[in-house]
Amino acid sequence: MKCIDKFSKKQKKKPSRYQKRHQQKMIKTLFLVVLLILVLLFGALAIFLVSGNRKLKEVLPYNRSQQIFGTMAGEDYPVGKGLADTLCVGEAETPLEGVEAKEGERAGLFAVQEKEIPFATGLYERISPGKVTQLMTVLTAYDKLNPEDSITIASEDMVYGNDFRSCGLSSDTQVTVNQLYNAVLVSSAQDACLALARSAGGSAEAFVELMNQKAQELGMTNTHFANVTGVSDENQYSTVYDLYLLMNRFLEYPDILNAMGLPEFILNYSKADGTENQQWLNCDNLYTAGRISVPKGITILGGKYFSSEAEHYTVLLAQNNYGDAYAILVYGAENETRDEQSCPSDAGKNKFLKFYLKFLIYHCIFERYAL
Structure with missing residues (x-):
């Protein structure tokens, strides 16, 4: 006697010839789609690799706050021993067509x-760095001081005479660190340099040592600073290449770079009696001020x-x-x-x-x- 399970599943019907053809078409279509996707991916990868070897760049809107560095150097460009491969290196004399250097330049x-x-x-x-010394003063102080802190101007910060540039602050005047940065970067104010140095180093003399340490950190091996204002001194010297290393570092400080590019500046400060006052400072860089066209x-x-x-x-x-x-x-x-x-x-x-x-x-x- 044969037992029959009434609850067993019904036997599946065999697919018809039409259904088999339909399944085959679906499989072929799916295969072609996958193949097309793979071709497109490989094509895009090839285009990316080829274009990556070219030096084409998208036009970028100018923005002073943008950090402007990071492009790859050419593989065939020589890099000096002991120098970072992120820096410009070259010979002492490199001619440029159309440019004739004068004697002593x-x-x-x-x-x-x-x-x-x-x-x-x-x-x-060797050259005398001049007012570029003040940029090292700002860079060194920037790592030591809070921009929002206030500094009280002391009598030892004051400078006098026609050969000195001052931001016009008197003793016991209170001004923020950030305002002093702007006074140095825009107007080359020497009293602002002295106030920053005293606040960051305890004294101008001690701060000079910090400047020399900073110079060594930047690789400025042929540089020595003797003061914070840029006044000529036989013990204060540098080279064009060393000063390039200094300027190159400012590209990593967009805030300083923004201030350096101001054509003028309004200095805000508080007098000894607490009253608020302002002082207009003109830019002493004729290129930044727009008086020399480029x-x-x-x-x-x-x-x-x-x-x-x-x-x-x-x-x-x-x-x-x-x-x-x-x-x-x-x-x-x-x-x-x-x-x-x-x-x-x-x-x-x-x-x-x-x-x-x-x-x-x-x-x-x-x-x-x-x-």
């Missing part, structure tokens, strides 16, 4: 992203500038419309008049970056504007 043009030095003369020879497509981020009968120097950070940063340093320059014949009116229309830079360093620095 020490200069360098540094392409920060490319890590190249398109132009250099006397790159490692080519279209180049923006001056900041720096220091000085011109007198005895001494002329310019230390600038500049940026193009693509966000590429450049350091331009010239010392020992002659104060020549501008030759209108050598400055073509259509020079600013040229779209090639190298021509812009050549124009910038040649016509705006080596062919000095008459002041």
Whole structure:
């Protein structure tokens, strides 16, 4: 006798010929879709790898607060032993077509992203850093002081005489650290330098030692500071290359860079009796102030500038419309008049970056504007 399970599942019907064909088409379609996706992925990867070897960049809007560094250097660019591969390195003398250095000049043009030095003369020879010393004062104090803290100006911070620049603060005046930074960066105020040094180091003399330690940290091995204001001193010296190392570090401090690029500044402070007051400070860098024009497509981020009968120097950070940063340093320059014949009116229309830079360093620095 055969037992039958009434609750057993019904036998499945065999798929029809139409259903088999449909399943086969679905499998083929799914295979083709997967294959197409794989082809597209490999194609996109190939395009990315090929384009990655080119130096094409998207146009970036200019922004002073942006940190402008990080582009890869060319693989074939030589890097000196003992130097970080993130820095520009090169020979003491590197000619640039169209630029003729005058006797006694020490200069360098540094392409920060490319890590190249398109132009250099006397790159490692000693120079007096001048007001650029104050930038080291700010950088050293920046790591020691809270920008929002208040400093009381002391009598030892005061400077007098026509040869000194002051922000006009009197003894017992209270001003924030940040306001003093701006006074130094915009107007090269020496009393502000002394107040920062005293507050951060206990005394100006002790602070100078901190500056020299900072210089060694930056790799400025041919630099020695003797004061915080930039006053000429035989024991205070540097080189164009060492000062490039200093300027390069400011690209990592957008707040300082913003202040360095201000064309003017209103200093806020409190008098000894507690009343609030303001002092207008003009920018002593004619490039930042816009009194010396630069080519279209180049923006001056900041720096220091000085011109007198005895001494002329310019230390600038500049940026193009693509966000590429450049350091331009010239010392020992002659104060020549501008030759209108050598400055073509259509020079600013040229779209090639190298021509812009050549124009910038040649016509705006080596062919000095008459002041």
